[in-house]
Amino acid sequence: MKKQTAGRERLGELAPKFAELNDDVLFGEVWSRESQLSLRDRSMITIAALFSAGLYPQLKSHLILGKEHGVTKEEAIEIATQLAFYCGWPKAWSTFPMIAEVWGEEDTKPNLAFPIGEPNTAFAQYFVGQSYLKPLTMEQVPTFNVTFEPGCRNNWHIHHADNGGGQLLICIYGKGWYQEWGKEARELYPGDVVNIPANVKHWHGAAKDSWFQHIAQEIPGENIRTEWCEPVDDEQYNKL
Numbered sequence: 426m427k428k429q430t431a432g433r434e435r436l437g438e439l440a441p442k443f444a445e446l447n448d449d450v451l452f453g454e455v456w457s458r459e460s461q462l463s464l465r466d467r468s469m470i471t472i473a474a475l476f477s478a479g480l481y482p483q484l485k486s487h488l489i490l491g492k493e494h495g496v497t498k499e500e501a502i503e504i505a506t507q508l509a510f511y512c513g514w515p516k517a518w519s520t521f522p523m524i525a526e527v528w529g530e531e532d533t534k535p536n537l538a539f540p541i542g543e544p545n546t547a548f549a550q551y552f553v554g555q556s557y558l559k560p561l562t563m564e565q566v567p568t569f570n571v572t573f574e575p576g577c578r579n580n581w582h583i584h585h586a587d588n589g590g591g592q593l594l595i596c597i598y599g600k601g602w603y604q605e606w607g608k609e610a611r612e613l614y615p616g617d618v619v620n621i622p623a624n625v626k627h628w629h630g631a632a633k634d635s636w637f638q639h640i641a642q643e644i645p646g647e648n649i650r651t652e653w654c655e656p657v658d659d660e661q662y663n664k665l
């Protein structure tokens with residue numbers, strides 16, 4: 426999580442100790458304990474707490490933060506709907522316009538520090554749905570930004586190598602999935618890292634209701650090549 430400075434910027438002169446506790450303790454220590462709860466989990470808990478208290482300026486700020494942490498518009502709507510029955514119907518009415526403003530009336534391409542690139546036409550035959558590819562560097566370790574529209578995923582595939590090789594994924598936006606052959610699928614959120622050994626059959630892609638981006642690094646090795654296999658079964662994917 427990026428370093429929080431809002432306390433010092435807004436209250437540094439008026440209430441410097443409060444600003445220090447806000448930036449260094451609340452966000453610097455409590456929010457950073459991802460071994461206990463993920464940033465996404467903490468965002469959802471905080472959104473629910475602020476909704477129940479009717480603290481709307483702070484709620485909007487945490488809806489924005491929650492979006493950055495991988496909370497989808499559909500999940501935010503479901504949170505407000507669920508809490509309306511326990512915390513008050515008018516609070517839901519006040520929250521839905523903020524959700525519409527934060528996420529927009531419809532999903533758009535993410536606007537991040539890493540460019541989205543062009544439609545991934547060269548590998549389209551190995552994907553279900555639309556993906557985008559932006560090479561970031563081809564020096565030392567080839568690195569790419571890969572973007573998946575909601576529901577898009579690549580086929581099962583294998584990064585072969587006689588020595589070394591494999592792939593490293595760094596998740597930077599939205600919600601996605603990763604699965605190795607014979608194992609359960611793993612949910613992916615911003616900040617997650619996936620180490621994919623060479624010669625392991627796997628797939629990765631977006632959740633059904635979320636854009637997803639990851640940085641992909643091709644690990645150098647001897648006699649490396651990619652073997653593309655069958656698409657991910659629609660029925661199994663839709664159960665995720």
